[in-house]
Amino acid sequence: MSTNLIFEDAPDLAGSLFKNIVEHASDGILVVDYDGYVMLSNPAIAAIFQRHQDEFQGKLFGFPIATGAPVEIDILRKDGLLATAEMRVSEAYWERERVYIAILRDITERKQLETALRLAQEEFATLCHCAPLGMLALRTDWRVKLANPAAESIFGWNGDEMMGSTFLDLSVPLMQDLTEMKQVIQRGKSIMGKEIRHLRRDGTPVDISVSAAPVLDEAGRAAGIMCIVEDISHRVRDAERLRLSGKIFENTQECILVTDAEGVIFSVNPAFVAVTGFTSEEAVGRKPTLLNSGRHDKAFYAEMWHSLIAYGQWRGEIWNRRKNGEIYPEWINISAIHDAHGKVSHYVAVFSDISKVKENEARLQRLADFDLLTGLPNRFLFQDHAELALAQAARNGKQVAILFLDLDHFKTINDSFGHRAGDQVLIEVARRLDGCLRASDTLARFGGDEFNAVLPDIDTPAAAASVAEKIIASLSTPFLIEGQALQVGISIGIAIYPRDGVQIDALALAADAAMYQAKEQGRNSYRIFASDAALFGTRER
Amino acid sequence: MESKTQYHLKLFVVGSSPRTEQAIASLKRICEDEFPGCYELVVIDVLSQPALAEEMKILATPTLIKERPLPARRIIGDFSDKESVLAGMGLLVR
Numbered sequence: 042m043s044t045n046l047i048f049e050d051a052p053d054l055a056g057s058l059f060k061n062i063v064e065h066a067s068d069g070i071l072v073v074d075y076d077g078y079v080m081l082s083n084p085a086i087a088a089i090f091q092r093h094q095d096e097f098q099g100k101l102f103g104f105p106i107a108t109g110a111p112v113e114i115d116i117l118r119k120d121g122l123l124a125t126a127e128m129r130v131s132e133a134y135w136e137r138e139r140v141y142i143a144i145l146r147d148i149t150e151r152k153q154l155e156t157a158l159r160l161a162q163e164e165f166a167t168l169c170h171c172a173p174l175g176m177l178a179l180r181t182d183w184r185v186k187l188a189n190p191a192a193e194s195i196f197g198w199n200g201d202e203m204m205g206s207t208f209l210d211l212s213v214p215l216m217q218d219l220t221e222m223k224q225v226i227q228r229g230k231s232i233m234g235k236e237i238r239h240l241r242r243d244g245t246p247v248d249i250s251v252s253a254a255p256v257l258d259e260a261g262r263a264a265g266i267m268c269i270v271e272d273i274s275h276r277v278r279d280a281e282r283l284r285l286s287g288k289i290f291e292n293t294q295e296c297i298l299v300t301d302a303e304g305v306i307f308s309v310n311p312a313f314v315a316v317t318g319f320t321s322e323e324a325v326g327r328k329p330t331l332l333n334s335g336r337h338d339k340a341f342y343a344e345m346w347h348s349l350i351a352y353g354q355w356r357g358e359i360w361n362r363r364k365n366g367e368i369y370p371e372w373i374n375i376s377a378i379h380d381a382h383g384k385v386s387h388y389v390a391v392f393s394d395i396s397k398v399k400e401n402e403a404r405l406q407r408l409a410d411f412d413l414l415t416g417l418p419n420r421f422l423f424q425d426h427a428e429l430a431l432a433q434a435a436r437n438g439k440q441v442a443i444l445f446l447d448l449d450h451f452k453t454i455n456d457s458f459g460h461r462a463g464d465q466v467l468i469e470v471a472r473r474l475d476g477c478l479r480a481s482d483t484l485a486r487f488g489g490d491e492f493n494a495v496l497p498d499i500d501t502p503a504a505a506a507s508v509a510e511k512i513i514a515s516l517s518t519p520f521l522i523e524g525q526a527l528q529v530g531i532s533i534g535i536a537i538y539p540r541d542g543v544q545i546d547a548l549a550l551a552a553d554a555a556m557y558q559a560k561e562q563g564r565n566s567y568r569i570f571a572s573d574a575a576l577f578g579t580r581e582r
Numbered sequence: 583m584e585s586k587t588q589y590h591l592k593l594f595v596v597g598s599s600p601r602t603e604q605a606i607a608s609l610k611r612i613c614e615d616e617f618p619g620c621y622e623l624v625v626i627d628v629l630s631q632p633a634l635a636e637e638m639k640i641l642a643t644p645t646l647i648k649e650r651p652l653p654a655r656r657i658i659g660d661f662s663d664k665e666s667v668l669a670g671m672g673l674l675v676r
Contacts, residue, residue, distance in 0.1 A: 076655070077655070077656050077657070077658075090641060092641075100639070101639060101656060102641060102642075102656075102658070103641075103642075103645050103656040103657055103658035104655065104656065104658065104670045105657075105658050105659050106657055106658070106659040106660050106661070106666045106667065106670050107659050107660050108660055108662070108663045108666050112659045112660035113601060114642045114643065114658065114659060115596040115601070115642060115643045115644075116641070116642050117596075117635065117640060117642060121632075123596060126642070130659065
């Protein structure tokens with residue numbers, strides 16, 4: 042069926058040509074009169090409106106207005122869908138009547154594509170803007186085309202400064218790294234998470250992870266490079282800190298034992314293995330009770346746990362048992378470790394074997410109380426023992442003898458045979474004197490050739506006198522020192538508690554005085570304090 | 583008593599796209615300039631009143647129908663140029 046009125050009366054060549062063009066044009070063509078009624082329409086119009094051509098012919102469309110540029114209009118299709126068309130309008134005359142030609146091009150698909158593209162761009166821009174990762178679009182020469190805020194902060198440059206700069210300008214990676222990356226991209230391959238250290242604009246080093254992939258054009262050539270950069274400084278630092286902590290744990294001299302919240306051993310360090318003798322495999326999974334020495338009672342451990350629960354910490358001395366059964370003292374510090382929610386997750390015990398320290402303490406104690414040369418108690422320990430003896434005697438109504446002993450002419454031995462020989466004599470004298478005393482007696486060296494003895498619990502002063510005689514006799518045998526026979530005499534003064542005094546000082550003075558009397562009487566003798574001198578007299582050998 | 587309103591206009595649009603907003607703004611400006619205080623412009627969204635659009639045989643938007651003064655006229659397309667719009671509505675002496 043013929044679709045137009047114009048050509049019916051013009052079957053000439055031009056008319057036929059025009060008809061052909063209109064019939065086959067891909068753009069819709071409407072010719073309307075001044076009142077907006079359709080004089081002519083083509084199949085493309087029917088297609089754009091999804092309506093039959095009969096719906097246009099002679100019907101009211103409207104007076105089309107498009108001044109200058111094409112105008113976009115919405116098309117109400119028969120099927121209820123909307124389409125978009127671009128309309129151009131021109132004027133013409135047909136049979137002296139002015140007509141208006143509207144050319145409509147369906148741009149629905151183009152508009153949809155434009156919208157989709159715009160949305161995609163907006164989505165991408167939003168993603169880029171919000172992403173915590175640095176995102177860069179680079180040209181093939183590695184110049185920046187696009188950078189997001191995260192990239193700005195990672196590199197320390199603002200967006201404008203970055204544009205057109207190369208990756209090398211932005212950061213100072215090792216050339217080797219950059220060359221490597223370039224080669225990979227040139228081969229059309231992508232880079233996944235390459236970790237490099239670069240310098241920010243202000244010169245501070247930052248560890249970054251770089252992922253990059255080429256964007257290929259239709260011919261498969263790289264048209265650009267998409268690059269994602271992640272600041273991994275924290276991760277690198279954490280890893281380094283972890284490595285260091287591990288090293289400290291492994292190498293410290295202190296024993297470290299870590300348990301979980303239930304007290305099950307989680308890990309131990311080599312120092313622990315060295316001190317306790319338990320290997321890591323033997324300790325892990327067990328409880329620290331495997332070290333119990335049995336020296337502490339339940340109350341001790343209860344107090345320890347109380348402190349751990351209440352204050353998160355306990356420190357002190359504890360006796361533990363090694364795998365070989367040996368018991369040793371340790372100084373230990375236990376701390377509770379809390380998780381992010383404040384709940385105890387682990388306990389860490391750091392301890393050291395202090396048996397050496399203990400031994401040293403004991404040695405220092407001996408140094409304080411004993412004479413180094415002879416091993417006899419010194420003045421201070423003697424004082425303690427003497428006071429103890431006097432106190433006991435006061436309670437029991439007994440007597441105590443205080444003896445002051447001084448070697449005769451000891452200086453001569455030192456001068457003639459040397460100090461070494463003198464020391465040997467002193468050691469031997471101490472041994473012989475000690476041999477003359479009971480276990481309950483105390484013999485002390487006061488320095489030089491002065492000795493003192495306290496004889497607790499004696500029945501009579503005569504008992505002390507007989508000890509003095511025994512002592513003098515013990516020294517009558519010469520000492521064999523470095524192949525020489527040496528002999529030394531001794532003068533002894535005796536004071537009796539409570540007869541000659543009740544205070545140790547008074548008794549010491551009395552014994553001292555008696556000893557000088559013995560010296561004056563010709564040495565190698567003893568003398569009981571003067572008040573009773575007549576009764577017991579002196580005795581010389 | 584005769585109503586003051588002499589110009590009765592109906593504008594058919596689709597939704598509230600920028601194109602719609604622009605058409606409404608252009609027409610308001612023209613009406614305020616040319617027929618201040620004596621016009622009525624009714625905007626009809628064909629999406630919410632499809633039946634009315636169908637009844638009025640609206641084929642494309644924006645379409646403006648000048649119902650009064652007679653004769654009624656219908657224009658379609660770009661309403662940004664005052665002269666073209668007035669001419670289209672038959673209100674310009676050519």
